[in-house]
Amino acid sequence: MPGTDLFNAIGDALALHSTAESIDGIKTAVRNALQQMDRNAHIRETHYFNHSLVPDFILSWPKGNKTIERDVYLRLDLGPDFIEDDLSSVGNTEPILLGLDRVDDASTSEVVYSPATARTLVTDPLAIDSFASAPAATDFGAVFSSAVLKGGQGVITGDEADTLRSAAADAFQAARTHEPQPITQAEEVMTPYLREEQAAGVFTFMRTLWEATGGNAVEFPLQTDLGGLDDAALRFVLQEGPQGDAKFWRSVGSFVTLRHLLDLYIGGAPNIWPFVTANLDRLMARNMVVSREDDVARAPRSNWALLERAIAYRGSNFSAYFAMRKSDIPPIQGVGATLSPLAFRERLGSAIADAIVLDTDGDTSITIESRSGDSVANDESIEALSQLSSARVRQARVRTEGGKHLDCRFDELAASGRTNAAFSLLELIQDALPLLWPLGRRNRGDIASMMTFLEDATSVSVAELRRTSVGQLVAADEAERPAPDDA
């Protein structure tokens, strides 16, 4: 398996006769192992090998609007003399020096722990093997190994890596079961090997786990500078958290509004899908607009995208944009079209529309409103009007399972509340989207898998969630601010 036995893979590559093949084999093995340590790291191969000044790899990660980078130098020998040479030439960049052989901890620690060099990481294939083999989803090992790549320091050989990985796993587990001791022990073990920023990130993540699983925030054993589930913690979990753990994402989303999420500016974070999907009934928007897109196959669980002031759901041939204000939604290519009464009734299915607006010819329109509360789609007048070739449904007022009213405009492919009402993304996807856009098998399948994830996250059926969905609190400023564009 790639990366799980880096030391042997390097040995096999070195045994190859051709220099070029040896280098290629080594670089492939190292790259795979580094990627296994952090699947979110972008790894650039520089086409240099064991060069004094130029790294073999440049790792990078998005951070807000910027990118952070760390150089990785592969080294044939990491004895003290070689380390000193490297530190004098490239130590100012605080890189990772990765030996291709075992690093002798005892002989290197003195030189590496000097104050000037403490932020460089000296490590070897045994340590990388240890970090790369951490099962990411269950013990959150990937959170720690990612932190090591970004801000590991000092000498970490195989033994240290095993100790660190074990301490981190125990602490992450303790954070979920609210036991303080393994967390304080982990701090002692881990702090010397991580830069302050990365250590703070790891312990903030532990506190996030602690609180998200019902632990009392006051009882968390370490002081952190960051309060509650703040932006730093959220960014961290959205970048590094366990993708498949639906309940975790439900817990993390307890107090997060759509505005809060958008303000993080982390559009490329890998965990947007599980976070949004596990909180579909909580994240609120007032407007939805659907846009036609070219037919493309999307990677599984890649549908959600965070824009500057809106969130988009990308289907195979459409995008649905959700935002508080219509003006927050980017300009849409193309518009929709009115529907024939029969096509409307077919799209509506078993949902309830208690009013529709029909265009009958160029200048006139008819509004049909139910006084009984029954769906007007069953009204005999629809049947009669459907005989008119010019009659087209332009607008429908749909009653959600939760009893709210949602105006859907087919000519604009848009849905919004009649008043200042906000709707959960779940309501908009379930009640408005199928009405505005004909969902094919692939899109229905994608939405069904989201609903399964949501049910796993909440342990409640989607039907029940739709009936009881009250959503998250809308951010205070959003709630009070009028929505002029929606008038």
Add this chain to the structure above:
Amino acid sequence: MRAEVLWHNPDRCKEKLQFLKASAGEGSHKANDWFSFDCGGNLLGGDTDGKQFLAEVKYYVEGDKHGPQYREFLAKCYQAFRSVPQFCDRFLWISWAPFLIGDWKDLETPEFVGKAILSSDKNQAVALKDGESLDPEVLTAVAERVIVLVVSDRQLEHLTLSQREGMKVRQMLLELRAEDAGD
């Protein structure tokens, strides 16, 4: 001329720098039947770009030992070239002391290479099988490929790039090779 040292010895990849002596039996595993160079790699830039080199590094200033060691180095070059000529575009002798001053102008000639090999039983065992005579073409090839470099610590301390300059060069080298690779 610039060089990138890809391999050095001793370490995990020393096999890349090891060769069987001419006098040893085929496939021998005896340590005494093998010899090695200190490091190897690629030359960079100009006509020599991508050419491979093998090098011996003598990091001490006592020049009196260098004469015999240089002759042994030439015997190693002769045998290495016969074994894998494709890896032997250049042979670098890097020394911290001048040596063999009386022969200085001849150190990179085929005649000196031949005399060096025949100068001792040890060197002959490296380069020649029992009863084998020298091959003039190989002598010429080795002589053309040998480069003698004499350096000093002060040169390394004072005439090398500062860390800041090094970072600029690093950036330029990154861009150059990315360009070559079509990245």
